[in-house]
Amino acid sequence: MFEELSNLHKKCFPNKPWSADDFRELQNSGCEIIMSQNGFIVYRIVLDEAEIITIGVNPEMRRQGIASAMIGIIEKSIKNQGVKKLFLEVASNNVAGKKLYENCGFLPVGLRPKYYDGVDAILMSKDI
Ligand SMILES: CC(C)(COP(=O)(O)OP(=O)(O)OC[C@H]1O[C@@H](n2cnc3c(N)ncnc32)[C@H](O)[C@@H]1OP(=O)(O)O)[C@@H](O)C(=O)NCCC(=O)NCCS
Incomplete structure (x- = not known):
């Protein structure tokens, strides 16, 4: 799984690719990782808050609602775990x-x- 994640991440962030070991470390440090054939999302829960660390979708499969669906899935899951607020950072460009x-x-x-x-x-x- 980590090799596939790294390959997909490279397609999404060619200037800042993460290695399989980077993903392994994220999971070992408490991050949740969801990966499907064409997308991935990494997030972390801390008490009643959570943060999306990264999200990416295969360039050939974009604009089909995959990223929105992944965000929807984690929102439901973390809400059930008592999370009230979800944060993220995005480059202004x-x-x-x-x-x-x-x-x-x-x-x-x-x-x-x-x-x-x-x-x-x-x-x-976002309040969830
Ligand atoms: C950002 C990214 C994850 C979006 O994935 P996606 O599966 O294509 O997104 P969705 O299909 O769920 O798009 C939902 C909405 O986001 C907006 N959107 C998505 N891509 C867009 C684009 N290239 N330009 C303008 N709006 C866009 C649209 O409003 C879209 O709704 P619409 O298609 O009905 O107009 C994808 O482009 C990607 O992997 N980019 C490289 C990595 C990245 O920048 N990650 C985010 C920062 S951490």
Whole structure:
């Protein structure tokens, strides 16, 4: 699973690929990982809050609702575990990411200037 995750991550983030060991470490440090044939989502729960660490969909399979569906699935699951708020960070120049999260009901709540190699990170959250 970790090799497949790493291969798919490379397709989604060619400039910052994560290795199989990176994913192994994330899981060992308490992150949840969901992977399907064409997408993955990594998140972490801390008490009654959770954070989406990363999400990606195979470039050939985008705009078919896969990312929105994965977010919907984890929202249901974490709500059942008592989570009240979901956070994430997205690069301010990531048009697809920003639109996806807006569509899923996330609102901007902060800015981390020059967080990603000189590009601002927008902090977003959603009450669930
Ligand atoms: C962002 C990403 C995960 C979206 O995956 P997806 O499965 O294509 O997303 P969905 O099909 O669920 O899209 C839901 C909505 O998001 C918006 N959206 C998604 N991709 C978009 C794009 N390229 N441009 C504009 N809006 C986009 C649209 O509003 C879309 O609804 P619509 O298709 O009905 O118009 C995918 O483009 C990706 O893997 N990108 C590279 C990795 C990345 O940037 N991850 C997010 C930051 S961590």
